[in-house]
């Protein structure tokens with residue numbers, strides 16, 4: 001079974017197109033420079049509609065996480081236990097993503113993660129890969 005599909009709309013479509021190309025693309029306000037996620041019609045800082053898309057590096061730091069002992073969706077049943085991670089990217093963007101096949105006991109907030117992509121026929125989704133604690 002494939003994962004449940006994201007809800008793709010006019011605002012977030014460029015993000016999902018970037019994922020197909022294995023790039024993290026986010027909106028940046030052309031007035032104030034705020035990079036934002038989730039995608040939105042207006043900048044939450046200055047309410048400008050003037051937006052451009054930028055590509056951020058495929059790496060970040062683990063802000064927080066939970067270990068799921070029961071699957072959120074039937075498609076995740078074989079992944080249990082799996083991690084839902086909050087990852088801080090460059091320019092202040094924080095994304096929620098999955099982290100599979102990692103040693104849960106080794107995870108530490110503030111550690112490094114890389115962002116890879118899990119491809120399916122219709123879309124690709126970002127997946128965090130644990131790179132280790134920076135000590």
Ligand SMILES: [Zn+2]
Pocket residue numbers: 029030031032033034043044045046047048
């Ligand atoms: Zn703005």
